[in-house]
Amino acid sequence: MKGEANSYSKVVVMKSKLKWVGLVGLILSALSLFLHFTLARFSDPGVSDYYYQSSSSITIFSWRPVFELPLFLKTGPSYRRLWGPVRKLESLHPFVNPRGPYSVPRSESSGYIFVRIQGGFHDIRSSISDVVVVARILNATLVIPEIQSTTSSKGISSEFKSFAYVYNEDQFTAALVKDVKVVKTLPKSLKSARRKKEIPSFRVPRSASPYYYLHHVLPVLNKHSVAELVVSDGGCLQAILPPHLEEYQRLRCRVAFHALVFRQEVQELATKIVHRLRAPGRPFIAYDPGMTREALAYYGCAELFQDVHSELIQHKRAWMRRRGIVKGKLSVNSEEQRLNGSCPLMPEEVGILLRAYGYPWDTIIYVSGGEVFGGQRTLTPLHAMFENVVDRTSLTASSELTRIYGREVNLDSQFPRTPPSIVQVKKAEVWRRAGPRPRPLPPPPARPKYPHNIEGWWGWVAESDNEPESSVMELRTNAHKLLWEAIDYMVSVEADVFISGFDRDGKGRPNFASLVMGHRLYLSAASKTFRPVRKEVVRLLEGNHEHLYEANNTWLKSVRQHFRKSLFDGAMNASVASKPSSFLSHPVPECSCVGSGNTEEASAASHDASSPSTLASHAQSAAAAALGVKERCPKWMDDDTETSSRLKDKENGEDDEVDNDDGDVPSSFGMFFERSNESGGGEVNKEEAAQLEDQEESESAE
Secondary structure (H helix, E strand, O other): OOEEEEHHHHHHHHHHHHHHHHHHHHHHHHHHHHHHHHHHOOHHHHHHEEEOOOOOOOOEEEOOOOOOOOOOOOOOHHHHHHOOOHHHHHHHEEOOOOOOOOOOHHHHOOEEEEEEOOOOHHHHHHHHHHHHHHHEEEEEEEEOOOEEHOHHOOOOOOOHHHHHHHOOOHHHHOOOOOOOOEEEEOOHHHHHHOOOOOEEEEOOOOOOHHHHHHHHHHHHHHHHEEEEEEEOOOOOOOOOOHHHHHHHHHHHHHHHHHHHEOOOOOOHHHHHHHHHOOOOOOOOOEEEOOOOOOHHHHHHHHHHHHHHHHHHHHHHHHHHHHHHOOOOOOOOHHHHHOOOOHHOOHHHHHHHHHHOOOOOOOOOEEEEOOOOOHHHHHHHHHHOOOOOOEHHHHHOOOHHHHHHOOOOOHHHHOOOOOOOOOOOOOOHHHOOOOOOOOOOOOOOOOOOEEHHHHOOOHHHHHHHOOOOOOOHHHHHHHHHHHHHHEEEEEEEEOOEEEEEEEOOOOOOOHHHHHHHHHHHHHHHOOEEEOOHHHHHHHHHHHHHHHHHHOOOOOHHHHHHHHHHHHHHHHHHHHHHHOOOHHHHHHHOOOOOEOOOOHHHHHHHHOOOOOOOHHHHHHHHHHHHHHHHOEOOOOOHHHHHHHHHHHHHHHHHHHHOOOOOOOOOOOOOHHHHOOOOOOOOOHHHHHHHHHHHHHHHHHHHOO
């Protein structure tokens, strides 16, 4: 008994020692984590970027920024050329208040307008702006539109339904209180009639005129007190309205730029991404490739790709031809289309142009606009030229993206399934009844077809001429894409520089990038938005095809001149190329005004016709006149912008005193030479780059 007691006491002592060892280990682990996060917080900014701290948690994401080159001085000419505002457009300001007689909605309404909207992100945004104007024209009460791709039957969360899946319903209603009556749902009596399909419905054309609604929809609306509109082509009202309806154009701007606010969860995540991009203290570029399968098929750009990607594009083009979307031939010379500027600029080409313009290899580039056809393989050359190429997935944790989706039910397709049985291929009836014996041998049986082998992302191409029906998981993903593009839209509008590889969608109309450029033109016209002419860019690239990575000064100068011109000339061209199809892609001059600036300094400088202030003022006035902006901004807007104008003039004055020698500042030659100039010719390259910078600055001043 005594021995058993001793053994028992030894076991107890051993267990207590193990408990103490475990406790000490836990304490040491907690201390190491605390020390790690403390060092990450207070150390070099290049380390702390990828730890995003909030009031409640620390989010760790995958981007590891790499910076080797010093940032340009913000008062230097190189920084101003790469990141500074467009001086010609600094006098333009957003102004969407009514400028003439504009009454509030009348108390008596013609009836209810119920709208079902189909399409992608840019289609939905344009359509909502149009239906608000239609409701105003008809003096109707607008029911908050239903977005077809975000209904609860698609397997998405029931927390956010239809319109509220993307946008803030309360903000939408409050912002339009002086324009149209907006309600969330139909009255109960009309709801039951809609379920029974007893209310009149119109599938409206894309560019319907106000006459169409006044003479076709309004009589039916007055008779039934309700009408349903089905909008499926990215708009339901002509883009350019008669001059006497100009107030309705400003209503479009109020809807798109003030009433259509994303729901809170989406806004918060987009704001976090912008903060994480700006955490290193450097500006960033937003780049939209615009490379969708539909757009590539519509313009016949299949030969720009290889293997199955080319086959997928051709399959889509054949499907579009059968439905009348594409009028041309099935087989198109993609190289001719590219030379004509009808195909997107490839990411490699955009990277070469940005490096040629002067952006260093460690520039932050945010890839926006949803999925890129061809996947990461298409973006590999861009990653090779720029170290910090990121997107929403590399700047967020998976839990953050999951949070904006809401609670979603589990789908069977999320789990692995056992392969189904072999599909038996029955013998043809003709072989069982053919002629007297001996009959010829039948053909060998076809290879067994396993359904799970043709359910892949491209396996259906060889099985059918039609596009496969979307599964529940694919429908859910389509709804998620709206949220992805909403995030990218906010980031692109806030970016320091924006450039697009393509500005047309799968129906030949303005796409996501066009809406972003229109929003940037409205909100901050002077922000750098490159609109290169693809035909001219392809000509430049083909002219130096064999020496793209060893370009000379003449070619660099040509690229830079074209990019500088595209900042203003591109906005001018958009009024002809994009505005007739989408008003929101170029909301000028209807939604802008010209600021008078600092009137005291302007009057003082007016005596000296050669002063920089006078020359800049004349250039801004000429630019506003060229864009058709004649409305002067109200006095209260000039007072708000006077302080910022003085600061900019002060900076410009300092810029004149800054030495233009960029010998210590890396230039675009970093693309054509080594990253670190360790070779003997490094100093010569810097001198050539500095001379090129000085020459461009003098030409720009002229």
